[in-house]
Every structure is written in C-alpha cells, then in structure tokens.
Amino acid sequence: MSLSLLFVQTLNGLQFGVLLFLIAAGLTLVFGVMDFINLAHGVQYMLGAYLAVMFYALTGNFLVALVLALAAALVFGLLLEFVVFRHLYERDHLEQVIATFGIIMFLNQGVKVVWGAAPLSLPIPEMLSGTIVLMPGILYPVWRLVIIGSGLGVGLILYLLVTQTRVGMLVRAGATNARIVSALGVDIRRLFMIVFGFGTMLAAFAGVMIAPILSVEPGMGDGVLILAFVVIVIGGIGSMRGAFIAALLIGLVDTLGRSFAIDILRLVMPPSPARTVGPAIASMLIYVLMALVLYFRPAGLFPVRGR
C-alpha cells in the first residue's frame, strides 16, 4: 500500500463518485419532487452510452455524438414519461416498482436485439486520450480527469439552477411539498416534465462519459442504479446537496475499500484468510455505511421533505 497508489485510487474513487452523482441527481429530483420510484433510470444511463456509440459510428465526432445522444435520450425519456410514467405518479410505490421493472426488462432485451449482446466500446476523443503526469512518477488518464471535471461542472450548474432560478425554486418547493406548490397555481405536470427530462439527460450524460472506459453492454445500468439508490437514501431523498456528498462518499469508500481491504486485513490476520474475507468485506462496506447512516438518521443526512 504505497502513497502514490492511495493517491491514484482516491482520484478513481472521486471519478466513480462523480459518475454516481450524475445518475443520482436526476433520480433524487424525480423522487423528491414526484414521489416516484423510477427503476428505469438506470436504463437511461445505458441508453445514453449506446446512443453515443451509435452516433459516433455515424458521425465520427465525439462531441457531436454526445450532443445527439443527449437529445435522443431526452426525447426518449419524455416519450416514456408521456406514455407510461405520467399514469403512475398517483399510484403506490409497489405499482411504480413493477411497471418500471417491466420497462427495464424490455429495454435491456431491446438493446440486446438492436445492438447485439456483445459489449461495444466507444473510443476516447483523440485530444483527451493518453495520460498526464500529476506528480513525479504518477501517471493518470486524462479522460478520468475530464469525467471528474465535467461532473463537478454539472454539479455547479445544478447548484446554480436549483438555488438561483425560478424553476429551481419551484423544484425545491416541490420536493418539500408538491401538493401545496400545485395549490399555489404552479403547473405541476409541466414542472414534473422538466425535472424528468433533465434527470434523464443527466443519466444519459453519465452513460456517454463513462462509455470510453467501460464496456457498453446490456444491463450495464442495473448495478449503477442500485448504487444511485444507496446514494440518494444516504443523502436524503430530494436533496441535491445530499446526493453530491453521498455520491462522493460512496465512490471513495467503495473504491478505496476494494483496493485496500486485503492489505488492511493482512495487518490483523494471516494472508490467506485475508484474501478470502477482504473482497467480501469490501463489497459490504457501502451497505454497512448506509445502514449506519439510516440507523441514526432514518431520513438520510440532509432530509428535505417536511412531513
């Protein structure tokens, strides 16, 4: 366990956290404002990645592919909202879970039919490929830094949108009490649509950004979705600030746990059991963290809804 490895893994953890934030931000808004469990949020992330691969193959330009993928994901998301989700807002959570679960099944399989089951890849833009020397002896891929940077940028934009604009104010009010906001004459359906479309685009953006370093395959959104749930539960549903802090926390704890669990355990036990127990403990860490947070603060770190 060297210091430079710790540094690199911290950056990796940060990058993972930022990715989780992009997904969780949309989820926590949709959830906080509409009280709607959207399991299909993960497939939006997957769809973003696939669309980017497709548009890149067509245009050969990453930036154009990014923009087109975001636009297409937005259109698709709004279509889903219009056809299905809109009718689910008033239903109980159980029914929302089932319906969006059905959509996941459909889209995961649909992606397999359209693009094949084999993993696809998206090349890193020429200009941003390669590595950069961060410190003497420490090389780090530029693209990961770009992900961190763009995630922090989106975070800042979201912060400004939520705190400084009228729509942001309505979103905050909606997360606190949607019914009152509606009673005050705000077109809550339109607000829902804006929030939903925005969340969809953020998830798709995360998918596009991560596509160059992960393989693009059916079901890639499922695991991330659960982690995003963990993030918004820890952060407090509806809280953007909570999602941000929790996402970075989860990203760091998970990444560092996985890289150093065995080493740390070897300090207290012989190497062979440490190698067995280490990975198991590492994969439990974030859930234990979540359990601890919820045990002491059942509504998350930054509770929003005033019930």
Add this chain to the structure above:
Amino acid sequence: MTDTTLIAPQRKPHALELAPVFIFLVLALAPVAAAFGPETYLLGLFTRVMVFAIAALALDFICGYGGLVSFGHAAFVGIGAYSVGILSAHGVTDILISLPVALAASAIFAYLTGTVCLRTKSVYFIMITLAFGQMVYFVAGSLAPYGGDDGMTLQVRSTLLGFQPFKNDRVFYYAVLLFLLAAYLACRAIVASRFGRVFRGAKENPVRMATIGYDVFKYQRIAYVIAGMIGGLAGFLLANVVEFVSPAYMSWQRSGELIIMVLFGGIGTLYGAIVGAAAFLLLEDGLGSITENWKLIFGPMLVLIVLFARGGVVGLIERLTGRAGRG
C-alpha cells in the same frame, strides 16, 4: 370457515373463498396428470412453482398485510440456499441440521436488517431492503471457497437420517407441497390472530396503533423475521430442486420477480401469491419456449397489468364473478 371472515370482515362469503382449497387440490393432483406427459420436466417445473410460491407467500404476508414492501426478499432465499450449499460442501447434508440452520440464518439476518430497515418508512424501506439484498448478493459472489460468482453444485439432495427421501422426484414434490401448505396455513393463522390484527392495524395507521399502546416496531420486526424464515425455507428447498446454489438467486431482479408474483396473483390474499408464482413461472416458461426475446413481451405486459389490471388475477376473478352475481 370462520377465520376467513376475520381476514376480510367486510366481504360477503364468496365463491373465491374456496380458491385456496381448489389451488391445493390442483397441486396435489398435478403429479398424476404429469405422469401422462414429460413427467420429469413437469414435476420439476411445478416443484419450482411451489418453491417460489413459498417465497412469494412470505412477501405477501409482510407486504400485503403489513405494508412493508421489501425489495430484498430474494436475499432470504439465497441465505437459505447457501446454508444448504455451504453445509453440504463440508459434508453435512442431513435435513435435520441444514433446515434449522437455514431458518436460523435467515432469521438472524432478518432480525439484524429489520432493526435498521423498519426504522425507515415507505420509499426508504424499499431502497434499504434492496440495498441489503445487494449486500448479500455481493458477499455470496465473493465467497471464493464456495464457487464465488459461479456458484456451486450440490453433491446430493438433503438427506434424512442417512436416507435419501428427496431423491425421488415425486416424494420431493409432495414434501414441497406440504411445506407450502404449512407456510400458507401458518401465515393465514398469524394474519387472523391478535398479533396479525395489530400488524394489519399498523399498516392502516401506525400512529393510531402506537397511541393505543402497541410497540409497532416490535410487531413489524417479528413479522419481518417470520417472513424472512419462510423465505429461507424457500431457499432451502430451491437449493434441493436445482441441486445448485449461486448468487444469482439473490440478485435484485429476483426480488423484483417475487414482488411481481405477489402483484400478479393479487396482493394481500396469501393464496394469490401461489397463483402469481404459477402464472409468472409458467408464463416465463411458455414465452421462453416461443422466443428467446420473451422479455420484450413480458416487460410491456407488466406495465399493462399495472396500468389496467389492478388486483391481479384474484382481483380480476373477483370483479368478473362480482359482476356476474349482480347481473
């Protein structure tokens, strides 16, 4: 049928109340019919249906009567299955040991996670049970000595004092049927009991129950442990059905499927869970034999069921017969 009136006091006696009797009759006679077809396949399929019916039953018990929507119920199935698998990897196959261990392991897990989960409400509860389910899933996947992600094959089905009663598919089928019947009757008795009334009351209005003087949390935790143990029982049986144990049993998709089964059959009826499990698995099997892309049909079907067919199969029958009675 005095206890049925306790379950649904406001409903008049109805043809549907004979449904459980009918269901169990069909299940009891199914092997006879199976003897005329591809017997091993049909027996295997129906045994699987009953195993998942047990798990779905437990979920319906906490979900339909207690309002506790658990999205991590497959974890208990997995814990039950892994108890069998790990013990058998060490040469212990006797049901008198493995079944109690499976039940105890799932009870302990339910008690510990329930203590955390039940402090939260509604959406948080769904998410946190989901997260705990994932936790067990990943832990099972990292158990390298027990197959890791690939899982492990059981050498033999569970034995009883040196005998191998489960070796015969038909005997095993009826054993599972008995377990299902026992689980059903137990849940039904609990729901109708004083304990069950408090538990159901807490679904309607937890504050009221607390004000009357009941410790709602304790009641819910006991119910959660009971449901967990029944889930563990299902896992114990599942490991024996397929003679294979793998982390895939507890992926969150499996938990989702259990919820679908409960909703399919009609939530809060108990026997609906059996119908739902049968409907789900037979549909999966049927659609799967038509096209490998059966999920393209199944997914939208779920959406349509949620949008248009509330109350599941039982609700549908209720509405149809209700209308027929009036007209």
